[in-house]
Amino acid sequence: MIRAEICENLRNLWILLLLLFSSGAVAQTLPPSSSPSVTPAPEEETIIPTFETQKLARTYILDIPAPRGQITDRHGVPLAQNKLSYNLAINFPTPLDFSDAQALSFTHEKIDKAEKLIGRSLKISDEAILRHYRNRGIMPLEIAQNLTQSEYEEVKDRLSAATVVRPIYVRTYPNGKLAGQIVGYSGKTGRNLDGIIDNHETLWPETEGREGLEQTFNEMLTGKHGQYKLTFDKDGRKTSEKLVAPPVAGDNVITTLDLRLQELAEKALQAKAKRGAIVVVDPNTGDILALASWPTYDPNIFVPSISTEKFKALQDDPNIPLLPRAFRSSYPPGSTFKIAVGIAALESGSVRPDDTYECVPSIEIGNLTFHNWKKGDRGALNFIQALTESCDTWFYQVGIKTGAAPIIDWALKLGFGAKCGIPLRGEVEGRVPNDEYMKATHGRRLLNGDIANLSIGQGDTQVTPLQMAQAMAIVANGGTFFQARLVQQVQTLDNQIVTAYQVRAKRTLDLSPATLDELRTGMINAVNGAGGTGHGASLDNVEVAGKTGTAQWGPKNKERTAAWFAGFLPSDQPQYAFAALYEGDVGSKVHGGSTAAPMIADIFKDMYKGQQANARRQRREPERGQKIPRAEPVEEDESD
DSSP: OOOHHHHHHHHHHHHHHTTTTSTTOOOOOOOTTOOOOOOOOOOOOOOOOOTTTTTTSEEEEEEEOOOOOOEEOTTSOEEEEEEEEEEEEEOOOSSOOOOHHHHHHHHHHHHHHHHHHHTSOOOOOHHHHHHHHHHHTTSOEEEEOSOOHHHHHHHTTOOOTTEEEEEEEEEEOTTTTTTHHHHOEEEESSOOOOSSOOTTOBSSOOEEEEEHHHHHTHHHHHOBOEEEEEEEOTTSOEEEEEEEEOOBOOOEEEESOOHHHHHHHHHHHHHHOSSEEEEEEOTTTOBEEEEEEESOOOGGGGSSOOOHHHHHHHHHOTTOTTOOHHHHOOBOOGGGGHHHHHHHHHHHTSSOTTOOEEOOSEEEETTEEEEOSSSSOOOEEOHHHHHHHTOHHHHHHHHHHHOHHHHHHHHHHTTTTSOOOOSSTTOOOOBOOOHHHHHHHHSSOOOHHHHHHHHTTOTTOBBOHHHHHHHHHHHHHTSEEEOOBSEEEEEOTTOOEEEEOOOOEEEEOOOOHHHHHHHHHHHHHHHHSTTOSOGGGOOSSSOOEEEEEEEEESOGGGOEEEEEEEEEESSSSOOEEEEEEEEOOTTOOOOIIIIIHHHHHHHHHHHTTTOOOOOOOOOOOOOOSSOOOTTOOOOOOTTO
């Protein structure tokens, strides 16, 4: 349930705004425990329409926008909420009988005094002033929006007659950039109105979700309008004003995110990657705990609206901060895909755990030479050893022996090649190439060379960081494919659940215990064992199981590298499954073990700080022809 103090803040926010038009006085911020006392409105006249009064006597029913509901993390910590903002405005006296010259003189005088108080220039054209006075002079004319706190303090007790401070609520994102691409932002539904007043127009422009969860859950977050009634007599004098119906605040969206983990993930990316993504999932529920992309942006810059210059700067930034790489970009997975290949080989019976294949520097497939990332001959390896060392030539041979069909089938079962189904616009589905794709794209079916590339996560294979974390969660929990969950529930201000998104197992993969044991042992050894490629993720007080990957994509003259590290921890009773992606610059040499793995170490070093070391699983290194040297420094090459 959402925390009580958050609900109280929302209630008081709209109660305060019910004083918006009462008496033209400065509205004061009420403390959370206060109950406002509203000055009784003048007794409303009953106006009998006649030929003479039809155009003069008027009653207006105006809509009061409701506060948007909040978006919170799984613990109720606000990610998006509302705050009071103050606009400086001029109230024109009624009846509206100024000439144009008088209206301009009156307005200029108030603007001049306001400029002296707040210390900044207020530019409003005479045309805009007169258009407002003629069409909607009974409504305040805003001359300054979003007063800073210092400006508000300066003017609140020193306003000249007919100049008022109008409190309104605006969206705010209290954590700045943190989770900004997930929460998204909201913007005005239209410009400030300046035409003739219509019944049921809003007292100020509404906002709507434009990106992220703000957009997806816009209807639920928006709430229901209140109504405010203004009555004027035949002479144009205001005779009454009263609240007809209070606004109903929007519903609150409770996400699965853990703000602490999200912050650690973004800090790790900021410190170690110019571009990249980190996803952390609870393997026992499918809950997304962190969905971080870098670079990102601060959604507060869109409140109340973003300037053309600032938006263009975001669009033109070569690092694309508006792109949530965690789910809207896909990359070749490199050797992390060897998990899927290993499952296909072991489950199809093409390879038994004790089968060995030579880990040679290169092999010939057709008329092409395919290389291992290590230059020397590593001898005969079994599956655990090959996964630990990430031997490419071993996986070329095993992949071709297994065949494309089982590899593709198991990759799809692990969730690759399909959207994870999170409630965010633009999620991409990645790609697991099959014969149909190859024929449409390259004019041929999958050949042995293509299968070799597929076996090390190269070629046309594309996965998102979210898909990779999801696949690691399936391995971590023993084969259950949970629906990825980003939102737990939507609830009212009074904690009544409107919509709940339950933990849901989509299917069970029926992985054999023997295959799971082989995978887990190989992944543990990859981080903690001799010859492993993921030593950069090793921690003192918790055992990490993982797999590195390094892959190239793009045209040769603009080739870039995707460096991966994916896995789970603790290895014996996994609580977290993860994927880290480091997106390299053109021409740069980066590797999963040296760039992605340390980011995961940074996150979980903090998460497990102060905890006792857990019992480490006994690592298995079956005997073979050539022993892997202990503590060998690993320097990955470009195809791991």
